[in-house]
Amino acid sequence: MTGARTDFLAAAAAAEELLRRPEVARAWRLPSALAQWSVGGLAGHLAYQVLCVPEVLAAPEPAEPVVGLLDHYARSAWVGAALDADVNVRIRQGSEAFAADGPAVLHRRLAAVLPELADTLAAADATRSARLPFWGPWALTLDDLLATRTMELAVHGDDLAVSVAVDGPELPPETAESVIGLLARLAVRRHGRAAVLRTLSRAERASGSIAAF
Template sequence: MHPIRTVYLTAARSAVELLAAPAVAQRWDSPSALAEFRVGGLAGHLAWQLLAVPGVLAEPVPAGEPVGLLGHYARGTWIGAALDDEVNVGVRRSGERVAADGPEALVADARATVEELAVALPAEPDGRVVHFARGPWSLTLEDYLTTRLMEIAVHSDDLAVSVGVPTPELPAEVLDPVLALLARLAVRRHGQPAVLRALSRAERAPANVTAF
């Protein structure tokens, strides 16, 4: 099995354990660390990075070449969108819908989905292409899972901070592709010198090199 599929499952299991933390249920209706997002809605958005994958695997793939990983983000209308833009409002509504049945149901659905994917992902052929209907465009399965890895890592931190628990420590093999993706996106946004200086030269580091 491709390494990204393995590390995706590791990250997905970590996300389920965070979603199951008692503090998440206790603060379900409280504001999260993200503006306009309840803890419950943010938990739903995190869980969606697992729950959406079976549907993507089942989506028919139209003819045509998949876009690359950076091409996926270059086409995304959500990057740089304002908090009240429809795309971000839609993300928050989606998170709330996913979480509508409460924390116990969300954890049960997420846990069952991970077990389903633990069987399904190894069975997918090499070179598998999936269709990202929200785009719409296609990606290799490995690139698609890398985008979900990044979402899991970032939103696990958001959720942990929101409920006052430690951010999950992900193994290096999980975090490495996430950091590589974020660094490449940051270079595209800010330029190579800015990112190099942020990582190596405090005296010349810019104030902001965020990827988004």
């Protein structure tokens, strides 16, 4: 199995561990650490990153052209969009709806897919392309799509853990490194190589944030 697939499975297992925490259930209707997100909505968004994958794999291979990973983010409408932009409002509303049945049901849904997911991914064609239904007219390789979901799981898992004041599950070092590598590439695309290099190596030359998004 490819590194992208094992990274995704590790991040999915970490999300399941976090969603079973009682602190998440107790804070379900409270505001999260992210502006305009509830804890429940954030949990729904986290779980969706895993639950969408079996649906993607069950769908026919898309006819849309395959683009590279960084090109995908360059085309994505949510990148750089304001909190009240239509795309971000739809994401929040969809996540709240996804979690509407409550923490126990959401956790059961996520836990139920994990045992079969490893076998499904191991059997998937290495050359297969995939896409999510709300993307524009493009697709990614399956491994690149999984890389995007792994990054979402890592970032929003940390958001959720901070929201309920717990330590999030530790990702395996290789999975964390793959996420950090993707975020670094996106930071370079946004800020330029010099800004990222200086901020990481010379505090006195840091020009400000080098956040990927």
